[in-house]
Amino acid sequence: MSADAAPATPKYYLLKTEVLGLIAGLQPGTLIPTERALAEKYSTSRTTVRQAISELVAEGRLGRIQGHGTFVAPPKVTHVRQLTSFSDDARTQGLRPDSRLIALDVVKSDADVAGHLGLNQGDPVTRLERIRLIEGEPLAHETAWLPGKLPRFKSNLAKAGSLYAVLADAYAINIADVEDTVETALAGPADVRLLGIEMGAPLLVVHRLARDAAGAPVEWTRSAFRGDRFRFVSRVKAGG
Amino acid sequence: MSADAAPATPKYYLLKTEVLGLIAGLQPGTLIPTERALAEKYSTSRTTVRQAISELVAEGRLGRIQGHGTFVAPPKVTHVRQLTSFSDDARTQGLRPDSRLIALDVVKSDADVAGHLGLNQGDPVTRLERIRLIEGEPLAHETAWLPGKLPRFKSNLAKAGSLYAVLADAYAINIADVEDTVETALAGPADVRLLGIEMGAPLLVVHRLARDAAGAPVEWTRSAFRGDRFRFVSRVKAGG
DNA sequence: GCACAAGATTGGCATAGACCAATCATGTTG
DNA sequence: CAACATGATTGGTCTATGCCAATCTTGTGC
Numbered sequence: 001m002s003a004d005a006a007p008a009t010p011k012y013y014l015l016k017t018e019v020l021g022l023i024a025g026l027q028p029g030t031l032i033p034t035e036r037a038l039a040e041k042y043s044t045s046r047t048t049v050r051q052a053i054s055e056l057v058a059e060g061r062l063g064r065i066q067g068h069g070t071f072v073a074p075p076k077v078t079h080v081r082q083l084t085s086f087s088d089d090a091r092t093q094g095l096r097p098d099s100r101l102i103a104l105d106v107v108k109s110d111a112d113v114a115g116h117l118g119l120n121q122g123d124p125v126t127r128l129e130r131i132r133l134i135e136g137e138p139l140a141h142e143t144a145w146l147p148g149k150l151p152r153f154k155s156n157l158a159k160a161g162s163l164y165a166v167l168a169d170a171y172a173i174n175i176a177d178v179e180d181t182v183e184t185a186l187a188g189p190a191d192v193r194l195l196g197i198e199m200g201a202p203l204l205v206v207h208r209l210a211r212d213a214a215g216a217p218v219e220w221t222r223s224a225f226r227g228d229r230f231r232f233v234s235r236v237k238a239g240g
Numbered sequence: 241m242s243a244d245a246a247p248a249t250p251k252y253y254l255l256k257t258e259v260l261g262l263i264a265g266l267q268p269g270t271l272i273p274t275e276r277a278l279a280e281k282y283s284t285s286r287t288t289v290r291q292a293i294s295e296l297v298a299e300g301r302l303g304r305i306q307g308h309g310t311f312v313a314p315p316k317v318t319h320v321r322q323l324t325s326f327s328d329d330a331r332t333q334g335l336r337p338d339s340r341l342i343a344l345d346v347v348k349s350d351a352d353v354a355g356h357l358g359l360n361q362g363d364p365v366t367r368l369e370r371i372r373l374i375e376g377e378p379l380a381h382e383t384a385w386l387p388g389k390l391p392r393f394k395s396n397l398a399k400a401g402s403l404y405a406v407l408a409d410a411y412a413i414n415i416a417d418v419e420d421t422v423e424t425a426l427a428g429p430a431d432v433r434l435l436g437i438e439m440g441a442p443l444l445v446v447h448r449l450a451r452d453a454a455g456a457p458v459e460w461t462r463s464a465f466r467g468d469r470f471r472f473v474s475r476v477k478a479g480g
Numbered sequence: 481g482c483a484c485a486a487g488a489t490t491g492g493c494a495t496a497g498a499c500c501a502a503t504c505a506t507g508t509t510g
Numbered sequence: 511c512a513a514c515a516t517g518a519t520t521g522g523t524c525t526a527t528g529c530c531a532a533t534c535t536t537g538t539g540c
Binding site for chain 3 (some may be wrong): 306
């Protein structure tokens with residue numbers, strides 16, 4: 001106990017650092033000992049082992065698959081977050097973006113969406129819900145809400161791939177500025193299903209409000225990125 | 241079981257949503273039933289209750305204090321993240337910033353710091369470690385590394401308060417551009433002690449590399465923000 | 481009335497164990 | 511040899527319980 005009366009370090013945290021030592025220098029994909037083996041090796045309960053490993057999984061250092069085992073995870077993908085869309089951002093970095101359509105329809109806006117898009121509750125909005133992938137790996141669940149109906153939106157999007165390109169080319173909607181809000185959240189059952197991550201794993205949730213040159217809101221998007229696989233980079237220049 | 245063969249929703253998650261219903265509309269600070277009472281009310285184990293509540297604490301919906309109880313948490317602080325420093329950013333929003341000095345010294349750079357600042361390992365760097373507070377509440381742990389020694393740095397900083405103002409006014413170091421990397425991490429014992437948060441709580445970790453007009457790195461900073469209390473906003477304009 | 485001690489309450493951590501779900505390896509059958 | 515079944519292994523969730531630490535309330539002594 002220090003003069004600071006600092007709490008004792010929990011046992012699981014000590015084990016976490018032990019496991020970090022175990023995996024140092026190992027190649028991604030390398031299996032580590034099972035939970036039961038580690039519990040025996042370190043004379044601790046399996047629950048304690050699970051807690052240590054869960055944190056390493058959450059931090060993207062380990063992955064684990066039920067029935068298969070626990071393994072060293074690959075490094076995080078760094079994703080440049082700019083004015084451009086997810087697809088454009090990824091391509092800029094030589095990463096292969098892809099997306100899987102979950103829903104594309106026109107719905108009545110709820111209070112939240114209406115508030116952000118400057119609409120009345122119940123006004124129609126175009127909803128685009130996708131899973132975003134990089135190099136074939138699902139990394140984000142994204143739902144965009146766009147004011148009103150957009151004729152032939154589905155076919156235009158399939159052709160161009162990038163939302164922002166479609167908005168500009170087919171609907172003369174040009175993004176002039178973007179406000180991104182970034183926060184953490186924890187994965188629920190839908191995230192588990194859609195992104196293949198663990199219950200309770202940390203997410204980076206980005207809400208984006210995009211406006212045109214006249215200041216009118218043209219996009220409200222919620223993106224939930226895997227916190228274990230992503231880090232964002234944003235760049236700002238003076239005078240910008 | 242859906243056609244998708246989705247896993248069953250864990251019991252603790254169902255309880256989490258129940259508790260969310262319980263706290264709807266309650267004022268921040270309002271105590272909720274104890275873990276033991278909730279376990280009895282919902283016919284479940286205390287461990288399951290703890291898991292549900294832990295997630296709500298991590299997401300900033302509840303707070304809890306050992307010996308006192310569990311309560312509705314206040315809303316997250318939204319922090320605009322721009323080219324300017326933490327202090328300037330907060331003041332812009334009418335929030336009272338403060339900081340508590342942990343360490344200010346000249347150290348030999350390790351491999352990581354040297355790499356980012358374009359130095360050789362072992363070169364001297366000025367290290368500034370602080371706790372950042374808003375409205376008296378510790379919200380971030382920040383360590384800045386600056387190349388070389390800065391004469392009278394401590395007194396200059398005490399006078400001006402803001403790192404960037406000091407760099408400009410006293411050392412003619414002007415930030416021309418900034419690259420921020422944002423990712424999630426989990427709180428360890430040091431974070432628990434420094435920020436008053438729970439073990440394993442999600443953090444928003446921001447690494448910042450700042451450069452002068454000539455492109456030389458002038459600051460490498462690591463900031464760990466409480467994920468339960470913070471969300472970031474960044475704004476980007478076209479052409480920026 | 482104030483200061484301190486003791487007890488009650490509430491959260492923090494860990495153990496032992498049970499049972500189920502997902503994956504993989506091995507064995508059997510056509 | 512390929513397809514399917516079975517069994518083993520490994521992770522996922524939950525229960526019951528114990529014990530400790532931190533906070534708060536109440537009681538006691540001065």
